[in-house]
Amino acid sequence: xxxxxxxxxxxxxxxxxxxxxxxxxxxxxxxxxxxxxxxxxxxxxxxxxxxxxxxxxxxxxxxxxxxxxxxxxxxxxxxxxxxxxxxxxxxxxxxxxxxxxxxxxxxxxxxxxxxxxxxxxxxxxxxxxxxxxxxxxxxxxxxxxxxxxxxxxxxxxxxxxxxxxxxxxxxxxxxxxxxxxxxxxxxxxxxxxxxxxxxxxxxxxxxxxxxxxxxxxxxxxxxxxxxxxxxxxxxxxxxxxxxxxxxxxxxxxxxxxxxxxxxxxxxxxxxxxxxxxxxxxxxxxxxxxxxxxxxxxxxxxxxxxxxxxxxxxxxxxxxxxxxxxxxxxxxxxxxxxxxxxxxxxxxxxxxxxxxxxxxx
Numbered sequence: 001x002x003x004x005x006x007x008x009x010x011x012x013x014x015x016x017x018x019x020x021x022x023x024x025x026x027x028x029x030x031x032x033x034x035x036x037x038x039x040x041x042x043x044x045x046x047x048x049x050x051x052x053x054x055x056x057x058x059x060x061x062x063x064x065x066x067x068x069x070x071x072x073x074x075x076x077x078x079x080x081x082x083x084x085x086x087x088x089x090x091x092x093x094x095x096x097x098x099x100x101x102x103x104x105x106x107x108x109x110x111x112x113x114x115x116x117x118x119x120x121x122x123x124x125x126x127x128x129x130x131x132x133x134x135x136x137x138x139x140x141x142x143x144x145x146x147x148x149x150x151x152x153x154x155x156x157x158x159x160x161x162x163x164x165x166x167x168x169x170x171x172x173x174x175x176x177x178x179x180x181x182x183x184x185x186x187x188x189x190x191x192x193x194x195x196x197x198x199x200x201x202x203x204x205x206x207x208x209x210x211x212x213x214x215x216x217x218x219x220x221x222x223x224x225x226x227x228x229x230x231x232x233x234x235x236x237x238x239x240x241x242x243x244x245x246x247x248x249x250x251x252x253x254x255x256x257x258x259x260x261x262x263x264x265x266x267x268x269x270x271x272x273x274x275x276x277x278x279x280x281x282x283x284x285x286x287x288x289x290x291x292x293x294x295x296x297x298x299x300x301x302x303x304x305x306x307x308x309x310x311x312x313x314x315x316x317x318x319x320x321x322x323x324x325x326x327x328x329x330x331x332x333x334x335x336x337x338x339x340x341x342x343x344x345x346x347x348x349x350x351x352x353x354x355x356x357x358x359x360x
Contacts, residue, residue: 042240043233046208048088051096055200055232057085060191064093073097073138075161075170077185079177080193083231089193090142090171097140106140120156128164138167146172147179154181161187195230205235214243219251227258261294266302270310273348282345286338296337300328300344313358316351323347 048054051061067073073093078086094102107127124141143149149157158181161170172188174180202225209216216224216239228235242249242257255262261269265288272281288294303324307317327344331337 042208042236046236048092049095051089051092054085054089054092055204056196057089057193061089068093068096073169075188076172077177077180077188077190078171078173078193079175079190081195081231082175083233084193084196085232086173086193087144090173094140106142108142108144110144120153120160124157125160128160128168138169140169140171142171142173144173147174147176151181154184158183158187196232198225198230201225201228201230201232201235204232205239208236208239212243214239215248217248217250220249220254223251223254227254227260261292261298261302263302265292266299266306269299270303270306273345274352278345278349282341285341296341297328297331300324313355316355319351320348
């Protein structure tokens with residue numbers, strides 16, 4: 001096996017982005033300085049242009065830069081959670097290799113749409129068979145969400161990768177690397193994109209906030225960073241939606257826009273389950289769900305975090321967390337919300353009663 005096809009797992013390390021902003025809604029390309037279209041979604045408007053613009057992941061971008069400089073780019077496999085820069089990185093690589101006309105040298109497919117064997121036999125193979133006259137000597141095929149491809153399609157893809165390595169490089173992008181067959185993994189250099197550090201998301205968001213003149217309160221910004229969970233795409237989409245819907249965006253507006261229950265609602269629900277009479281608690285939670293348009297899963301997700309902040313007997317905490325996980329699993333497999341809420345309330349009441357007996 002040649003050195004450019006060896007396996008490599010690289011974790012991302014935080015690094016300050018060099019991406020700059022100039023004027024309202026103007027993202028400045030580090031190389032050509034052109035203004036972005038004001039009508040674009042902010043995710044596209046502020047997408048990194050060069051490898052230096054990519055937020056965090058310095059280890060990954062510097063390694064790929066060395067591959068490009070030596071003209072020994074291997075097949076690539078990018079994996080990790082959504083919104084961590086996988087697609088942005090490979091598009092920046094394409095610009096770095098091919099210049100402004102990079103779109104003519106790449107084939108970009110979303111495997112969640114084109115997931116069957118036919119797309120491999122037709123689109124991918126047809127593109128791979130056409131040799132390029134470009135000086136670099138190879139074209140680039142980007143397969144996004146490749147973990148959605150069928151096993152038959154992946155088997156066909158393995159053969160295409162083998163046949164056309166001389167004039168094509170593949171970049172396979174997925175969220176779950178275990179869904180990619182070992183035969184394909186072994187032919188690629190692997191890079192893991194970890195969730196972006198909150199400080200890096202904050203830095204990029206601040207640039208967008210200033211460029212777009214977004215009126216965002218400090219508590220709104222903290223809520224946005226918390227809900228993004230290292231997903232830059234989610235953070236930018238929520239910020240743009242709130243900017244369009246509200247003159248001033250605070251914590252409440254962020255939670256309303258995302259559909260997540262407000263922390264005060266979670267506090268009310270958990271305290272009611274622990275202290276109120278069964279019927280009172282059930283009616284209050286049911287009413288809150290209807291008024292806020294919430295699902296029981298939303299409340300459970302918030303309850304996990306809230307329970308970690310209150311003083312609670314350790315064994316009781318473990319039991320309740322286990323009951324929350326059980327309820328969440330049952331709901332995910334089609335369980336009835338009313339029945340599961342009743343069972344969860346019963347578990348809370350039993351826990352409170354047992355804790356009270358132990359304290360006596």
